[in-house]
Amino acid sequence: MSLLSLSPTSLDLFPNGLLTLLAILITGLVLIIITCRNHKSNRKTLPPGPPGWPVIGNLFQFARSGKQFFEYVEDLIKIYGPIITLRLGSRTMIIISDASFAHEALIERGAQFATRPVETPTRKIFSSSEITVHSAMYGPVWRSLRRNMVQNMLSSNRLKEFGFARKSAMDKLIERIKSEARDNEGLVWVLRNSRFASFCVLLDMCFGVEMEEESIEKMDQMMTAILHAVDPKLHDYLPILTPFNSGERNRALKLRRELVNFVVEFIEKRRNAIRNPGGSDETASSFSYLDTLFDLRVVEGRETTPSDEDLVTLCSEFLNAGTDTTGAAIEWGIAELIANPEIQSRLYDEIKSTVGDRTVEEKDVDKMVFLEGVVKEILRRHPPTYFTLSHGVTEATTLAGYSIPVGVNVEFYLPAISEDPKIWPDPKRFDPNRFVLGREDADITGVAGVKMMPFGAGRRICPGMGMATVHVKLMIARMVQEFEWSAYPPGSDVNFAGKLVFAVVMKKPLRAMVKSRSRN
Numbered sequence: 001m002s003l004l005s006l007s008p009t010s011l012d013l014f015p016n017g018l019l020t021l022l023a024i025l026i027t028g029l030v031l032i033i034i035t036c037r038n039h040k041s042n043r044k045t046l047p048p049g050p051p052g053w054p055v056i057g058n059l060f061q062f063a064r065s066g067k068q069f070f071e072y073v074e075d076l077i078k079i080y081g082p083i084i085t086l087r088l089g090s091r092t093m094i095i096i097s098d099a100s101f102a103h104e105a106l107i108e109r110g111a112q113f114a115t116r117p118v119e120t121p122t123r124k125i126f127s128s129s130e131i132t133v134h135s136a137m138y139g140p141v142w143r144s145l146r147r148n149m150v151q152n153m154l155s156s157n158r159l160k161e162f163g164f165a166r167k168s169a170m171d172k173l174i175e176r177i178k179s180e181a182r183d184n185e186g187l188v189w190v191l192r193n194s195r196f197a198s199f200c201v202l203l204d205m206c207f208g209v210e211m212e213e214e215s216i217e218k219m220d221q222m223m224t225a226i227l228h229a230v231d232p233k234l235h236d237y238l239p240i241l242t243p244f245n246s247g248e249r250n251r252a253l254k255l256r257r258e259l260v261n262f263v264v265e266f267i268e269k270r271r272n273a274i275r276n277p278g279g280s281d282e283t284a285s286s287f288s289y290l291d292t293l294f295d296l297r298v299v300e301g302r303e304t305t306p307s308d309e310d311l312v313t314l315c316s317e318f319l320n321a322g323t324d325t326t327g328a329a330i331e332w333g334i335a336e337l338i339a340n341p342e343i344q345s346r347l348y349d350e351i352k353s354t355v356g357d358r359t360v361e362e363k364d365v366d367k368m369v370f371l372e373g374v375v376k377e378i379l380r381r382h383p384p385t386y387f388t389l390s391h392g393v394t395e396a397t398t399l400a401g402y403s404i405p406v407g408v409n410v411e412f413y414l415p416a417i418s419e420d421p422k423i424w425p426d427p428k429r430f431d432p433n434r435f436v437l438g439r440e441d442a443d444i445t446g447v448a449g450v451k452m453m454p455f456g457a458g459r460r461i462c463p464g465m466g467m468a469t470v471h472v473k474l475m476i477a478r479m480v481q482e483f484e485w486s487a488y489p490p491g492s493d494v495n496f497a498g499k500l501v502f503a504v505v506m507k508k509p510l511r512a513m514v515k516s517r518s519r520n
Contacts, residue, residue, distance in 0.1 A: 145298065165201050380424070384454055392410060393408075446458065
């Protein structure tokens with residue numbers, strides 16, 4: 001579940017006054033003539049959407065709406081239908097919110113919609129080259145990197161080998177929650193603890209060397225800083241402002257240098273552990289993601305292996321892809337269990353009947369049918385992000401009778417699909433039974449038909465889908481086995497408003513009351 005997207009959901013950064021001033025200044029430029037001509041000729045065949053201003057497109061209208069971007073898009077869908085066009089400065093976005101259109105694009109015609117738009121200059125600073133899995137253009141480099149990740153790290157057999165890392169992280173999670181509850185009269189922050197556990201698992205998988213908690217926290221802070229740095233800024237949509245952005249670019253370059261210097265230390269530590277098995281580093285794991293990358297030929301038949309900078313990029317995306325998204329899924333899941341205590345009780349009863357008084361183990365979760373339904377319903381009601389990673393087309397094509405030119409951002413709006421009343425009865429209700437009693441057969445890969453796509457769909461579906469579901473199931477099972485969760489303040493309703501912070505998290509972070517359960 002990658003967060004380093006080109007999706008537009010961070011546009012909430014633009015201040016109204018600045019946009020007004022820019023609109024006045026830019027409309028005086030000669031670029032207006034070119035833009036107007038191109039826009040007039042293209043708009044006839046593009047999907048419908050609101051008319052925009054010259055050069056800045058719909059940026060000003062969005063800023064004036066005072067809404068989060070996904071809310072603005074929802075309003076436009078009601079007016080213009082399930083496939084719409086937005087122009088945000090130099091970027092044209094085609095936003096799709098219909099399950100059948102998504103299936104046609106991503107499954108039936110997957111190769112045409114499998115590439116990515118060109119990255120912004122700031123993002124390229126942190127990519128160092130085209131050697132990334134999440135944003136590489138569709139082609140041999142992407143295929144080599146993805147095949148290596150899936151076959152060598154994310155296959156079911158390989159995931160089982162990292163069971164020790166998950167057990168260690170789950171034990172730490174439970175102890176952290178117990179300690180925090182003791183110090184705060186039963187109160188705990190859910191997201192902070194769940195994302196820390198997710199991050200620890202991924203660190204073990206990525207580097208294969210044990211880290212001190214100080215190093216873990218520093219790594220986490222640096223990864224978070226990167227996500228802030230690559231959020232789209234105004235100049236990404238209005239390149240004419242780039243010359244005025246030297247300060248931000250310099251800060252990004254400095255952050256990149258700091259990241260490389262910090263991460264390379266662990267890369268070298270892993271290299272030494274491989275070269276000297278049984279040496280001084282006794283905490284090294286037998287295998288790690290780095291091991292698959294050291295001698296990887298990025299394109300078969302060509303002697304090209306990743307540089308240290310490439311390794312930093314690949315490790316960064318591996319860590320960022322599964323930390324905030326998994327942590328957010330746990331926060332939403334615990335919130336739903338608090339709001340639906342009968343579901344929490346039923347889940348606890350299933351855990352109790354499956355494992356008795358012993359601690360839940362990874363092998364147990366696959367036997368729990370209701371747990372499976374709970375996790376699927378979490379992903380349906382609360383997909384990790386509002387939009388999939390941005391897609392692009394490899395050649396000009398059409399969809400739903402409209403033109404899809406090369407160079408546009410093709411966005412898929414997930415809540416409109418997973419909450420479509422034509423697909424889901426009572427879609428706003430949190431009801432795991434829809435997956436347990438055979439009423440719904442939702443293939444979350446989308447191959448058999450798109451009903452929900454929390455991990456995307458088609459050729460660019462998130463390669464970590466299997467790993468993510470394992471982590472969420474195990475974490476939910478352990479947290480419910482150990483604790484009874486309730487609202488704070490007692491008797492209050494859970495506020496389910498969301499916002500985008502790399503992943504879609506609760507607008508009001510969930511602080512919950514926990515009570516340890518007896519194992520007898």
